[in-house]
Amino acid sequence: MIIAIGTKNPTKVQAVITAFSPYLPGEFVSTNVSSEVSAQPLSDDETMTGAINRAKNALKLENAQIGIGLEGGVTKTEHGYFLCNWGAIVDCHLQPIVAGGARILIPDEIGIQVSSGLELGDVMDHYVKKHNVRHNEGAIGIFTNGCVDRTEMFTQLSKLLVGQYVYKHKK
Numbered sequence: 001m002i003i004a005i006g007t008k009n010p011t012k013v014q015a016v017i018t019a020f021s022p023y024l025p026g027e028f029v030s031t032n033v034s035s036e037v038s039a040q041p042l043s044d045d046e047t048m049t050g051a052i053n054r055a056k057n058a059l060k061l062e063n064a065q066i067g068i069g070l071e072g073g074v075t076k077t078e079h080g081y082f083l084c085n086w087g088a089i090v091d092c093h094l095q096p097i098v099a100g101g102a103r104i105l106i107p108d109e110i111g112i113q114v115s116s117g118l119e120l121g122d123v124m125d126h127y128v129k130k131h132n133v134r135h136n137e138g139a140i141g142i143f144t145n146g147c148v149d150r151t152e153m154f155t156q157l158s159k160l161l162v163g164q165y166v167y168k169h170k171k
């Protein structure tokens, strides 16, 4: 069984393999696909749509049995800007199964820059003077002081996906 993951970002790929392999043994293939939303989604809806599109496009492109998409975004609330993360799993039978990941408040100065058109990954690199935060601990890792990094967050999100998938297939 081919399980296609719609990204080459190592934090996402590692998370999916860790969460899925105990439940769905198969060949994991990571593939660059379009999310068909902006590079920096700015709402829950846009981020969720990006995750679903990545899952569908990965399934198609790799001729896989299962497609998985994970997408990060920023969403503005009455209480400030939050990181948001969404994931989706598709196969040829079911409607997409979707799950949300952790969300934490980020500083206004970061949220404002992202809202004005910059990508969070670039803003974070500048903010902490590091290179490629997005492929490493992520903004979530920085702002939780390393307690929860991006791979761990995506691993929990991927467990929410695989758990729902297995449950639905039992019926």
Ligand SMILES: O=P(O)(O)OP(=O)(O)OP(=O)(O)OC[C@H]1O[C@@H](n2cnc3c(O)ncnc32)[C@H](O)[C@@H]1O
Pocket (backbone or CB within 6 Å): 006, 007, 008, 009, 012, 039, 040, 041, 070, 071, 072, 073, 083, 119, 120, 121, 122, 124, 133, 134, 135, 137, 138, 139, 140, 141, 150
């Ligand atoms: O290669 P892909 O899969 O696209 O991985 P990505 O790191 O670009 O991740 P997303 O497209 O899902 O995220 C959308 C944008 O938000 C950024 N982003 C989201 N969460 C982040 C985090 O925790 N740390 C740093 N950047 C983050 C990311 O760098 C993108 O600019």
Ligand SMILES: [Mg+2]
Pocket (backbone or CB within 6 Å): 039
């Ligand atoms: Mg991206």
